[in-house]
Amino acid sequence: MNWLTNFIRPKIRSIVEQQKDVPENLWQKCPSCEGMLFHRDIKESLNVCYHCGHHMRISVEERLEVMFDDGKYTKVAAPKVPHDPLKFKDRKKYSDRLRDTRAKTGQEDAIRIAKGTIGGCPVVIAAFDFAFMGGSMGAAVGEGIVKAAEVAVKEKAAFITVPCSGGARMQEGAISLMQMPRTTIAVNRVQNAGLPYIVLLTDPTTGGVSASFAMLGDIHIAEPGCMIGFAGKRVIQETIREELPEGFQTAEYCLEHGMIDMVVPRDELNATLSRILNIIFNKKIKVKKGDNNSKKNGGNDKKVVSDKPSGVKAALTQKTTADKAVKNAPANTNADARQKTATKTAARTSAKK
Numbered sequence: 001m002n003w004l005t006n007f008i009r010p011k012i013r014s015i016v017e018q019q020k021d022v023p024e025n026l027w028q029k030c031p032s033c034e035g036m037l038f039h040r041d042i043k044e045s046l047n048v049c050y051h052c053g054h055h056m057r058i059s060v061e062e063r064l065e066v067m068f069d070d071g072k073y074t075k076v077a078a079p080k081v082p083h084d085p086l087k088f089k090d091r092k093k094y095s096d097r098l099r100d101t102r103a104k105t106g107q108e109d110a111i112r113i114a115k116g117t118i119g120g121c122p123v124v125i126a127a128f129d130f131a132f133m134g135g136s137m138g139a140a141v142g143e144g145i146v147k148a149a150e151v152a153v154k155e156k157a158a159f160i161t162v163p164c165s166g167g168a169r170m171q172e173g174a175i176s177l178m179q180m181p182r183t184t185i186a187v188n189r190v191q192n193a194g195l196p197y198i199v200l201l202t203d204p205t206t207g208g209v210s211a212s213f214a215m216l217g218d219i220h221i222a223e224p225g226c227m228i229g230f231a232g233k234r235v236i237q238e239t240i241r242e243e244l245p246e247g248f249q250t251a252e253y254c255l256e257h258g259m260i261d262m263v264v265p266r267d268e269l270n271a272t273l274s275r276i277l278n279i280i281f282n283k284k285i286k287v288k289k290g291d292n293n294s295k296k297n298g299g300n301d302k303k304v305v306s307d308k309p310s311g312v313k314a315a316l317t318q319k320t321t322a323d324k325a326v327k328n329a330p331a332n333t334n335a336d337a338r339q340k341t342a343t344k345t346a347a348r349t350s351a352k353k
């Protein structure tokens with residue numbers, strides 16, 4: 001029997017262990033069409049199903065790479081806040097929950113701030129990390145958005161938020177709800193400085209997040225099929241005791257009902273944002289003479305015009321500029337969406353006057 005235990009068993013074990021080294025998740029199933037997706041192909045398609053176009057969630061890092069020019073950006077540190085101010089406890093202590101999530105994700109909280117350029121225009125992005133407690137908004141996230149808005153104003157950059165959140169962080173009680181007015185004031189500051197504020201809605205955008213800064217953008221863009229709403233569909237159905245329509249709370253439904261401006265596939269995000277920002281930055285940003293920060297606009301300030309077109313005329317001028325500005329940008333010429341954007345921007349300028 002000796003040869004069995006000494007020779008055969010280790011041999012079998014080594015074969016079994018070798019097989020274990022092969023990653024189990026080479027293939028994954030699309031949650032929408034149930035098609036099989038190979039890990040390398042799905043990475044290449046930016047986590048979008050190449051059978052049906054279903055947009056799956058991506059990490060914040062990948063998201064930022066997709067959005068910024070050449071995938072390059074600089075991280076901005078989010079301010080520290082006192083954690084667990086209420087000494088909250090449900091089934092588990094909130095402080096323990098935080099500690100565990102921090103250890104698991106290696107991140108301080110659910111927000112990431114980054115700056116860089118999109119289409120050559122200066123941009124500050126505040127993006128949510130769904131992996132961190134469902135992207136819930138507590139004091140740290142609120143503080144992060146305030147900080148990002150401040151950086152945008154200081155550097156005369158466009159401000160983009162990318163919510164991916166279930167809403168306010170209940171473990172912080174009223175403090176988490178206070179982030180709704182705080183973030184609202186933060187984005188108001190950006191808008192008062194004459195800078196564009198754009199929201200990229202991703203799956204999901206719900207609760208206190210959709211009830212505050214996420215619905216206050218000058219332009220709202222959403223990823224295809226993403227869920228946008230305040231309360232969940234089932235909760236609404238149970239409250240109003242009525243059947244809700246097909247596709248309720250999806251990006252496409254919101255677009256149809258005028259809640260958002262456009263639905264943009266992930267691989268066209270950079271091109272679309274480039275086009276929008278070029279329209280806005282070439283025409284609308286007025287940089288004071290002798291301002292040190294003016295150089296940071298990547299030379300765009302040279303094209304600033306002093307005339308103030310208004311109404312329909314402005315929209316038309318905008319459209320022409322759009323065509324000029326994006327002559328070299330990749331395709332996706334959704335003329336409808338562009339017209340809408342231009343009109344909206346023009347309306348805002350007229351209102352400012």
Ligand SMILES: [Zn+2]
Pocket residue numbers: 030031032033034035049050051052053054
């Ligand atoms: Zn699919």
